[in-house]
Amino acid sequence: MKIEKIGEFGLIKRLSRFIKNDASVIRGPGDDCAVVAYDKTRYMLLTCDMLVEGVDFTARQNPELIGRKALAVSLSDIAACSGVPRYALVSLGLPAAVSVEKIEKIWRGMNRLARAFGLNIVGGDMSKAAALTIDVSMLGLVEKKRLVTRGRARAGDIIFVSGPLGGSIRGKHLRFIPRLKEARFLTAHFTVHAMIDISDGLAQDLWHILEASRVGAVLYEKMIPQSRQCLCLKDALSGGEDFELLFTVPPKDALKLLSKGQGKYYPIGFITGKDLGFRLAGANGRETDIKPEGYRHF
């Protein structure tokens, strides 16, 4: 059977059946980060992201920005769980023809971003490969009280995003700032029920929250902030690679956030009961179903 028949998420579900972990694993595969025991007050967050030339970046793009992105996507996963990044390992798959200078530029891009966020790059591995491949694994820490996952959204919650969406492929995906500070600000001052970073697209990533939390949602077309590079509503809904935070807070906290958030956080809809499905309210007031479409590898 080919992967495309069941898709990436179908495959992940099938593989998850094999896993048997011990009690120190608070959350295994299925969220932005795995969560494991650390000390009395904190959990450890673990995540990894593989980028491949021709899939996630092209040979012509600025190598420093490629390196930057390889690290930034994992930082964004740590942010989605409200964590603080601490350590990273970097595996490089290198075609024999790639120049030392290019590798150094990729590496410089990574290390600059690492320093900006207090992250330590502590090791790595190299292998020959047909296409340039960068796999970053990252370890973060989060106070138990401040861990946010996808699974606790409640009917009545207001849904927010941390910035305009759409058109990321036209540049932002190489330069986005992982929303680590914003996530820490949110969990320091507000109750955040569920959070995810938008990598595959608003529709698909919100769907992950709805599935994990067993709830429904309605989004308001007019309230979804579109970036300058955004082509249309569909691009904002499913273009992907925005790497903004998508999160839900109870109504009381939503009001507080609107007044204290310095205009950085956009309310776009609210969480409903599961039976109401996943809907978009158009400018004309009519509601249509949203299909959880977005970027798919297979």
Next chain:
Amino acid sequence: MKIEKIGEFGLIKRLSRFIKNDASVIRGPGDDCAVVAYDKTRYMLLTCDMLVEGVDFTARQNPELIGRKALAVSLSDIAACSGVPRYALVSLGLPAAVSVEKIEKIWRGMNRLARAFGLNIVGGDMSKAAALTIDVSMLGLVEKKRLVTRGRARAGDIIFVSGPLGGSIRGKHLRFIPRLKEARFLTAHFTVHAMIDISDGLAQDLWHILEASRVGAVLYEKMIPQSRQCLCLKDALSGGEDFELLFTVPPKDALKLLSKGQGKYYPIGFITGKDLGFRLAGANGRETDIKPEGYRHF
């Protein structure tokens, strides 16, 4: 400049210059694992290994054994530092044509080995890729007193290996048992000054110990145990992928180890001053220089 001009180790040296880590990083890149602060009595060990089809395994090999190997090489790195493996992340680069059944077999091979060593596979990532690529990152723990690195071999130490060498490519590289129990046995009962796992070959990996410890060594040709699959002395010295432990202990502990080690540990030479170089004593008593040759990616 092409990578082959400076080699993998030359490239690693160049990249290391960019890294600036904080005080929690006890050892950054350059050993089998990175070592970072954990709690009062223990360190955390971090390592990753990337395997690529056509480089580290072939498309025809048993997928369960491929998965097994992908995990085993990182377990071997944890063993080399005398650690206990705890968590792993797995990134898969998948060609669209690879079947779900093959991926499941790879995954089953990983999970079986993980369970045998109390390792939790807690998450991962998937990407499209031209060649099947498996990157495993692993976290282990080690008591501060029992951490062993490459850098503390002393003149007079006896050099040991944990099993016969050579010919691994003819089968053992897919089925080897990571020497976790052996490493824990060694550091529970003996003083181990330096340790590494043999991945690139005895000559090259011992050279890493000599460089890190600033010492020399002499090996006795007749004492180097050759596996049944081993073709010749050169194969034992530089075939690579043996994944046995290579370690040095002071003479007093060497005698203890020989009597309590149940014949599992083979003394093969001793550590000398740096000025004496890296030599092999032949059966005829003549000494020749050993070149630190072994497997090289570039």
